[in-house]
Amino acid sequence: MPALTTTSDGFLLHGEPFRIISGALHYFRVHPDQWTDRLRKARLMGLNTVETYLPWNLHEPEPGTLVLDGLLDLPRFLRLAQAEGLHVLLRPGPYICAEWDGGGLPAWLVSDPDIRLRTSDPRFTDAFDRYLDQLLPPLLPHLAANGGPVIAVQVENEYGAYGDDTAYLAHVEEALRTRGVEELLFTCDQANAKHLAAGSLPGTVSGGTFGGRVDEHLAALRAHRPEGPLFCSEFWIGWFDHWGGPHHTRSAENAAADLDRLLAAGASVNIYMFHGGTNFGFTNGANHHHTYAPTVTSYDYDAALAESGDPGPKYHAFRDVIARYAPVPDEPAPAPSPKLPLTTVALDRRAPLLPHLRTLEGAVRGEDPVTMDELGAPTGYALYRTTVPAAGDGLLHFAGGVGDRAQVFVDGASVGVLERERHDETLPVRVPYAGATLEVLVENQGGVNYGPRIGAPKGLLGPVSFQGTVLHGWECRPVPLDDLEALPFEPSEATSDAVPAFHRGTFEVETPADTFLALPGWTKGQAWVNGFHLGRYWNRGPQHTLYVPGPVLRPGANDLVLLELHATTGTRVQLTDTPDLGPENHS
CATH class of the missing domain: 2.60.120.260 (Galactose-binding domain-like)
Structure with missing residues (x-):
């Protein structure tokens, strides 16, 4: 029997009334050495649960492989959540959206032009089944039925916005059940009648996604399911940014007032995002409605915890709201983390890109x-x-x-x-x-x-x-980028550069701490610190700094490499203690 069950208007956990007060925290967007800190801050805000997607494209980068280490060590993340006293909602897809590269679907799968994605097409469902055959055995010990923290698992993701293949949804449900997932299953759709009807499954909880108009959206959920828990499976408290667009923010007062409305109505909630983190490397996604629009490197999302893990205004406002409805730990709210002192880095070695590629x-x-x-x-x-x-x-x-x-x-x-x-x-x-x-x-x-x-x-x-x-x-x-040490760097006295080139410099650190890489005068490219791929930069904005997690740094000498695609007016960068994600655009 699953640990989490439903009543006519709510949830029971091990037979006792339970309200999910959850926050989204994607392990794959946070440095593993910071997971403990972020989970502790979730508990201190008053959350009893955290939610995470699972990116299929990273866990199975090639057919038949399974990666569960480093940034992808989900079993370790689940152990840490349980040690912090938190429950977990798992969202394994196959599709996750998440403003993530390809919505989490592997490139080797979606590159087949004839495959019908997210349907009963056997080429798609067979691939997902094989992935679950590998993925679930190491996760089953962490389900609540086996003493672990996972109390519910999502079937697909916002499927009502995509298709109406109910046989496909039923296949995903059966694929989870036949491989040992006994826990409560739920779906997640935008809270309107059309999407809920197309994306729901009988016998599963229907979660709704929305950021405002709480009464209207809860009424849509209740109209869809006259009985059962009201569950806002994504309560959008901010938004993501595109290169060349505005930096989206939402006031803490506005978001907290809607959270209060949700909890006052007796609903369960998953705050999206509690902590957004970062699209490290090449992991950002893109939208394409009328035109293609790639997502920036930061996934700060104007969340309760900032990209660097610091509590923001929403953290304190939400803590106050949650305390009206549920116990909040009698401990001080966490303070901002230490930051690295302001540091200038000279990039005094370079390796032009095109001549190097011609030799390979x-x-x-x-x-x-x-x-x-x-x-x-x-x-x-x-x-x-x-x-x-x-x-x-x-x-x-x-x-x-x-x-x-x-x-x-x-x-x-x-x-x-x-x-x-x-x-x-x-x-x-x-x-x-x-x-x-x-x-x-x-x-x-x-x-x-x-x-x-x-x-x-x-x-x-x-x-x-x-x-x-x-x-x-x-x-x-x-273009191979997995071995920067092999690049033919040579000393450079140039103050400017107008061809694609790698630039390299070193800087000293006494005590590692979080910092932000500012690139005034640089145009567009990639950044690595000590071989860790921070992600893309682009002077188009809105984002003008890249987050550098403290655990990436080491005492003593540290290495910075930039791949600048265009030109730079100088050969220096700054490590600063303040992020610059762009002018705020309040919604």
Whole structure:
């Protein structure tokens, strides 16, 4: 029998009345050495539960593999949650949205153009079944039926916004049940009649997602299920940001007032996000409604805990609200963490990118360019190279556009940029002589995580022509970024740089602590500290600093590497004690 059960209007835990007061905390967005701190802060705010998605694409990066270590050591995260006295809601997908690369669906799966994602298509359900065969055995000991903290598991995610294949939903439910998941199951949909009807399953709890209009949305949940618990499975207290857009915030007073309305109505709640964390590396997703819009590196979300784990205004406001309805620990609210002293880092060594790539083996050669998936490069960058048989001024045409951003070079000189978000397909160029070298560096800026465009290909998406003549004889290669030590760094006295290049510097740390990397004068690229991939930066904003978790640093010498794609006006960066996520845009 599951530990968590339902009554006509609520939940019972081990037979006793229980209200879920949960907060979202994604283990894969937080450095593992900080999990204990974040979980403790969840308990101190008054939460009795934490919720997390599971990113299939990271746990099974190649078919038949399973990664459960480091940032992905979910069993350890569950043990730490239990040690803190917290229950857990698990959301294994298969699809998670989460503003995460590809909505969490693996690139090796979604790159099949014929597969029907999130349906009863056996190619999809069989792959998920095989994943669960690997994933669930190490997780079963952590279910409440076996003495663990997991009291409920979600079936799919906001499916009502995507499809109406009820046989598929039933398959996901059965896949969990037949592999030993005895706990209560729930679905999660936007709280309107259409989505709830399409995304719900008989015998499971229907959770609703919303950020305001509490009475209206609770009424929609009650109309959908006349009996059972009212559960806001995502109470949106902030929002995520896109590059080039505003930085979204929501006032603590406004969010706390709606939390009070939820709890006063007797509902259970999962605050999304309690702590957002960071889209480290290449993990951010993107939206594509009318145009492609990639999500920034920070997933601060204007959450109760800031990206660096510091309690924000919502933390204190929510603690006060929760105390009216449930016990809150009689302990002081946590203080902000120490920050590194202000530090300037000189990046005095560099390695130009394109000359380095030309020396590497492993290029795929063919008449026409291939996509990044076909190159085996589901994230990051790819370089395409050919020669142009005719000289002169003309239009370079990229049939089908690019996925997602392409920098174009003729004989090593930059001649322009094309972006998916602007629907660019043509670029006027001057080719100085017949046989000049054309190189195209393409960046995958993040896989779409919501709607029908999940799995859209990356790289060059069709034939490339100059003056109407299709160019053939391509050399295509992924850009390897897993061994920065192998790069041919040389001392650099330059104060500016206008070609894609790696830049490297060292800095001293006495006592490791959180800090924020500010990049004034730099344009666009990637950052690593001591080999840890912090993620993307872009002077387009709104985000202008990258969070550097204290555990990434070490006493003594530390190493910083930037891959700058365009130009820098100097060779210095700053480590600062304050984040800059952009001007606030209150909602």
